[in-house]
Amino acid sequence: MSRASITKSHEKIQELAWEPTFVSPVEKFATDYTFEKxxxxxxxxxxxxxxxxxxxxxxxxxxxxxxxxxxGNMFRQVQQRxxxxxxxxxxxxxFPEISAARAMPLxxxxxxxxxxxNGLAIQMIDEVRHSTIQMNLKRxxxxxxxxxxxxxxxxxxxxNNYAGTIGRQFGEGFITGDAITAAxxxxxxxxxxxxxxxxxxxxxxxxxxxxxxxxxxxFHSVQSDESRHISNGYSIILMAxxxxxxxxxxxxxxxxAWWNNHAVVDAAIGTFxxxxxxxxxxxxDSYAEMWRRWIYDxxxxxxxxxxxxxxxxxxxxxxxxxxxxxxxxxxxxxxxQFFATGxxxxxxxxxxxxxxxxxxxxxxxxxxxxxxxxxxxxxxAMSKRNGHKPxxxxxxxxxxxxxxxCWTCMVPCLIREDTVVDExxxxxxxxCSETCHWTDAVAxxxxxEGRPTPSMGRLTGKREWESxxxxxxxxxxxxxLGYLRDDGKTLIPQPHLNLDPKEMWTIDxxxxxxxxxxxxxxxxxxxxxxxxxxxxxxxxxxAGRPAxxxxxx
Amino acid sequence: MSTTTEQARSVPKPVFTDAEAGALEFPSSTxxxxxxxxxxxxxxxxxEDVTVDVQPDPERHLSQGWLxxxxxxxxxxxxxxxxxxxxxWHEFLDPNEEWEQTIYRNNANVVRQVQQTVxxxxxxxxxxxxxxxWLSVLEKHVSAWAHVEHGIGMYxxxxxxxxxxxxxxxxxxxxxxxxxxxxxxxxxLYNLEVSxxxxxxxxxxxxxxxxxxxxxxxxxxxxxxLTGTRDWAEAFFAxxxxxxxxxxxxxxxxxxxxxxxxxxxxxxxxxIGVGExxxxxxxxxxxxxxxxxxxxxxxGAANRAVMTNWLAAWVPRSVAAGRGxxxxxSQLSEKVLTFDESMRRAKTTFTDLLSEFGLTYDKEL
Numbered sequence: 001m002s003r004a005s006i007t008k009s010h011e012k013i014q015e016l017a018w019e020p021t022f023v024s025p026v027e028k029f030a031t032d033y034t035f036e037k038x039x040x041x042x043x044x045x046x047x048x049x050x051x052x053x054x055x056x057x058x059x060x061x062x063x064x065x066x067x068x069x070x071x072g073n074m075f076r077q078v079q080q081r082x083x084x085x086x087x088x089x090x091x092x093x094x095f096p097e098i099s100a101a102r103a104m105p106l107x108x109x110x111x112x113x114x115x116x117x118n119g120l121a122i123q124m125i126d127e128v129r130h131s132t133i134q135m136n137l138k139r140x141x142x143x144x145x146x147x148x149x150x151x152x153x154x155x156x157x158x159x160n161n162y163a164g165t166i167g168r169q170f171g172e173g174f175i176t177g178d179a180i181t182a183a184x185x186x187x188x189x190x191x192x193x194x195x196x197x198x199x200x201x202x203x204x205x206x207x208x209x210x211x212x213x214x215x216x217x218x219f220h221s222v223q224s225d226e227s228r229h230i231s232n233g234y235s236i237i238l239m240a241x242x243x244x245x246x247x248x249x250x251x252x253x254x255x256x257a258w259w260n261n262h263a264v265v266d267a268a269i270g271t272f273x274x275x276x277x278x279x280x281x282x283x284x285d286s287y288a289e290m291w292r293r294w295i296y297d298x299x300x301x302x303x304x305x306x307x308x309x310x311x312x313x314x315x316x317x318x319x320x321x322x323x324x325x326x327x328x329x330x331x332x333x334x335x336x337q338f339f340a341t342g343x344x345x346x347x348x349x350x351x352x353x354x355x356x357x358x359x360x361x362x363x364x365x366x367x368x369x370x371x372x373x374x375x376x377x378x379x380x381a382m383s384k385r386n387g388h389k390p391x392x393x394x395x396x397x398x399x400x401x402x403x404x405x406c407w408t409c410m411v412p413c414l415i416r417e418d419t420v421v422d423e424x425x426x427x428x429x430x431x432c433s434e435t436c437h438w439t440d441a442v443a444x445x446x447x448x449e450g451r452p453t454p455s456m457g458r459l460t461g462k463r464e465w466e467s468x469x470x471x472x473x474x475x476x477x478x479x480x481l482g483y484l485r486d487d488g489k490t491l492i493p494q495p496h497l498n499l500d501p502k503e504m505w506t507i508d509x510x511x512x513x514x515x516x517x518x519x520x521x522x523x524x525x526x527x528x529x530x531x532x533x534x535x536x537x538x539x540x541x542x543a544g545r546p547a548x549x550x551x552x553x
Numbered sequence: 554m555s556t557t558t559e560q561a562r563s564v565p566k567p568v569f570t571d572a573e574a575g576a577l578e579f580p581s582s583t584x585x586x587x588x589x590x591x592x593x594x595x596x597x598x599x600x601e602d603v604t605v606d607v608q609p610d611p612e613r614h615l616s617q618g619w620l621x622x623x624x625x626x627x628x629x630x631x632x633x634x635x636x637x638x639x640x641x642w643h644e645f646l647d648p649n650e651e652w653e654q655t656i657y658r659n660n661a662n663v664v665r666q667v668q669q670t671v672x673x674x675x676x677x678x679x680x681x682x683x684x685x686x687w688l689s690v691l692e693k694h695v696s697a698w699a700h701v702e703h704g705i706g707m708y709x710x711x712x713x714x715x716x717x718x719x720x721x722x723x724x725x726x727x728x729x730x731x732x733x734x735x736x737x738x739x740x741x742l743y744n745l746e747v748s749x750x751x752x753x754x755x756x757x758x759x760x761x762x763x764x765x766x767x768x769x770x771x772x773x774x775x776x777x778x779l780t781g782t783r784d785w786a787e788a789f790f791a792x793x794x795x796x797x798x799x800x801x802x803x804x805x806x807x808x809x810x811x812x813x814x815x816x817x818x819x820x821x822x823x824x825i826g827v828g829e830x831x832x833x834x835x836x837x838x839x840x841x842x843x844x845x846x847x848x849x850x851x852x853g854a855a856n857r858a859v860m861t862n863w864l865a866a867w868v869p870r871s872v873a874a875g876r877g878x879x880x881x882x883s884q885l886s887e888k889v890l891t892f893d894e895s896m897r898r899a900k901t902t903f904t905d906l907l908s909e910f911g912l913t914y915d916k917e918l
Binding site: 049055098457 | 563565567568569570571572573574575576577579580581582583584585586587588589599602603604605606607608609613614615616617618619620621622623624626628629652653654656657658660661663664665667668699700703704706707708711712714715716720723724727728730731734735737738739741742744745756757759760763764773774777778780781782783
C-alpha cells in the first residue's frame with residue numbers, strides 16, 4: 001500500500017470513534033495522571049488490513065525456520081549449557097508477554113484519545129502472538145532437545161520457583177496498580193524501549209553462537225513488533241508531559257521502573273549471556289559491553305536524555321549506579337553465583353565454569369578470578385556426588401553466606417555493602433539497594449511527597465520464597481515443588497551436564513537438611529542481634545564470602 | 554597503490570554436541586509433554602500447550618501469590634470481577650483453539666478475500682450499476698454499523714480481556730476484539746472505496762446517522778451501555794448472547810446479507826459475511842463459556858439466576874435497538890424478508906442459545 005493510501009486509510013478509520021452521549025466507557029483502572037490537556041497523535045498509522053498479512057508473512061518465516069531446524073538436526077549442535085538456561089527464560093517470558101496484552105485496556109482507559117487506542121489494540125494482538133509463539137518454541141525444545149525435564153513442567157515450575165518469581169514481577173508490574181505507572185512507564189517506556197534490546201536482540205545473538213538459531217528466529221520476529229509498541233509509549237509520555245501535574249509522578253515512576261527493570265532483567269539476561277555460553281572468543285562482546293551499547297547509548301543517551309527538553313526529570317544517578325553495579329560491583333557475577341549456589345531448587349542444570357571460561361572472564365572483567373574463581377572451582381568439585389551436600393549447604397567449604405532477599409526486586413542482596421534494612425508494615429525487611437527500599441517504603445504508597453496518590457499500587461504476596469519452606473526438610477521442599485524426574489528420585493536440577501544416571505543427584509542427597517528463611521530468622525532476632533548480624537553481613541562479599549571473624553569482632 | 558589489511562573475521566565455531574532427543578537414555582529422557590495440566594482429551598492439543606497456565610492462578614501452581622496489588626491490595630485476576638462463580642474456571646477451552654498462527658492465517662485470509670472482491674468490483678465498475686436506493690442504505694446504515702463493531706471491539710472485548718480468571722478466556726476475548734476491530738475497519742475502508750468510485754456517495758454520512766439519526770440511537774445507547782459495564786462476564790454475555798443475535802445478526806444476516814445482491818451489490822455480502830463468520834466463531838466461545846457456568850455443578854443455579862437478571866436488564870435494550878432499525882427495511886423497493894421475519898430468525902438464534910444454558914426469557918421479545 002502506498003504511503004498516501006496509508007495516510008488516507010488511517011484518516012478514514014478515525015471516523016470510527018465517536019463521543020458517547022448515553023454512557024461513557026467504565027473506568028476500570030485508576031490513575032493519578034491527568035490527560036485533560038493531551039494532544040492527539042498516533043505516529044504509526046496502523047491499519048489492520050495491512051497488519052494481519054504482514055504478521056502472517058513473518059509467521060511463515062518463523063515456522064519455515066522451525067521446520068528447517070528439525071530437518072537439519074539443529075540439536076546436534078546446540079550447547080547444553082545454553083539450552084538449560086532456556087528452561088528458566090522460556091518459562092518466564094510468555095507471562096510478561098501476555099501481561100502486556102492485558103495491560104492495553106489500562107492505557108486505553110486512562111488516555112482519552114481514540115487515535116492512540118487503535119495502536120494500543122494492535123499491540124494487544126501482538127502480545128498474544130508473542131506469548132503463544134514463545135510457548136510453541138519451548139514445546140519444540142521439549143520435543144527435540146536431549147533433556148526435556150524442566151521444559152515438561154515449565155509453567156508449574158515458573159509459578160513455584162524463587163527465580164520464576166523474580167521474573168514474574170516483570171509481567172505483573174505491567175497490569176496492576178496505577179494504570180499509567182504500570183502500562184506506560186514500566187511496560188513501554190522502560191521495559192520495551194530499553195530492555196527488550198538485551199532480551200530480544202543481544203540474547204538471541206548469543207543463542208546463535210551456541211548453535212541455536214531458533215531463538216533468534218522467534219525473538220527477532222517478536223522484536224520487530226516492539227518498535228511499534230515503543231512508538232505507542234512515546235506518544236503517550238509526550239501527552240503526559242503536556243500537563244505539569246504529571247511531572248512529579250513521571251519522575252517517581254521512571255526511578256522505580258528503571259531500577260526494577262535493571263535489577264530483574266540484568267540479573268537474568270546477564271547471567272544467561274555470560275554464564276550460559278560456550279562462546280569464549282575474546283572479541284565477542286561481554287554483557288557489560290552489550291549493556292553499554294544497547295542500554296546506555298541507544299536507550300539512555302539517545303531516547304531518555306532527549307526527553308529532558310520536554311521537562312522530564314531523568315534518573316541520571318540511577319542509570320550511572322546501574323552501570324556501576326554491573327561494571328564495578330559484579331552484579332551479574334553475583335547473581336549467576338547465587339543461581340548456581342541454589343542449583344538444587346532450580347528446574348534446569350548448571351554447567352560448572354572451566355579454565356576457558358575463567359580466562360574469558362578475566363579478560364573481560366579484570367580481577368574476576370580473585371573474586372569468583374575459587375568459588376567456581378569449589379562448585380565444580382562439589383558438582384560430583386561424593387557424599388557431601390549441595391554446595392548451598394556446604395557454606396563453610398564453599399566460603400559462601402546464603403544471602404538475604406530484597407523485598408522489592410526479590411533478587412537477593414548480593415552487593416552486601418549496599419544492603420538496607422528497615423521495618424516496613426510491621427516487618428523487618430531487607431533491600432538490595434536504597435532505591436528498592438524507597439520503592440517499597442515511599443513510592444508504592446497512597447501518598448507521595450505530600451501529594452495523595454490513591455491509585456498507586458502495593459507490593460503484595462509472599463515475597464521471600466524461603467519463608468514458604470522455613471523449617472522444612474529440603475527433600476520435602478523438592479517433592480513439594482515437583483522437581484523430580486520420572487523415576488521419582490532423580491532431581492531435575494543438576495550441578496553439571498552429565499546425563500549418566502549414575503552421576504545424577506537424587507532426592508536422598510538432600511534428605512535431612514533443614515531449610516531456613518533468612519527473613520524469618522532476622523525477624524526473630526533481638527534488635528541488638530539484628531544490628532550485629534546486618535553489620536557483619538554488609539562487611540561480607542564479594543562472591544558471598546562471609547566477613548572475616550576479626551572484622552566482625 | 555594503497556594496501557588494506559584484512560582483519561580476520563571472528564565467528565563462533567560450530568561444535569558437534571549430539572544434544573538431540575534420543576541421544577541418551579536417562580530419567581525423564583522421554584518426558585516430552587507438558588505435564589502440569591490435564592488435557593481435555595487423551596493428548597494435549599497445540600492450543601492447550603501454548604495457552605493453559607500462562608496466566609498464573611494462586612489456586613493452581615502459584616505459590617507466592619500475586620506480587621503487585623491495586624490500591625486496595627487486590628492483585629492479579631480477582632474472581633470478584635464478575636458475579637458469576639465457577640468451581641473450575643480452567644475448564645473453559647476456546648472451541649476455536651485460537652493461537653497466534655490461527656489468528657493471522659484467518660484474518661489475513663479475510664483481508665485477502667475482501668480486498669480481492671473490492672478490487673474486482675472496482676475493475677468491473679460494478680459500484681456504478683448498483684441500485685441508488687441501496688447505495689443510500691450502504692452510505693448511511695451499513696456504514697453506520699462500523700461504529701457498532703468498533704465500539705464493541707475496542708471498549709468491550711479489549712477491555713474485558715484484562716479481567717477474566719484464565720488465559721483461555723482472556724485470549725478468546727482478545728481474538729474476538731481483533732475480529733471486531735478488523736471488521737469495523739473493513740467496513741469503513743470499504744465505504745472509502747465506494748465513495749471514491751460513486752459520485753454523490755457521501756462517505757461521511759454515517760457519522761451523523763450514527764450520532765443523531767433516531768433509527769440508530771437505541772443501538773448506540775445499547776453499545777455505549779455495553780462499554781459502561783464493569784462486570785466482564787456480564788459485558789460478554791450481554792454482547793455475545795443478547796446483542797449479537799437480537800441486533801447484530803438481525804441487521805447483518807437477516808437484512809444486509811439478504812438484500813444487497815438483489816440490488817446489484819455482490820461486494821457488501823462478502824464484507825459483511827466474513828464479519829458474520831467471525832461473530833459466529835466468537836459466539837461459539839461465548840456459548841461454551843456460559844454453558845459451563847450455567848451448568849456448573851456447584852454454582853450453576855446461582856449463575857443461572859444472575860444470568861436471568863442480566864437478561865431482564867439487557868434484552869429490552871437490544872430488542873429496542875433492533876426494533877429501532879425497522880424503518881431501514883422499508884427503504885428498499887426489493888424486499889426479501891419482512892422485518893418481522895428477520896426478527897423471528899434473530900429471536901430463534903437467541904432462544905436456542907438460552908435453551909443451551911437452561912434459561913428462558915418469559916417476556917415478549
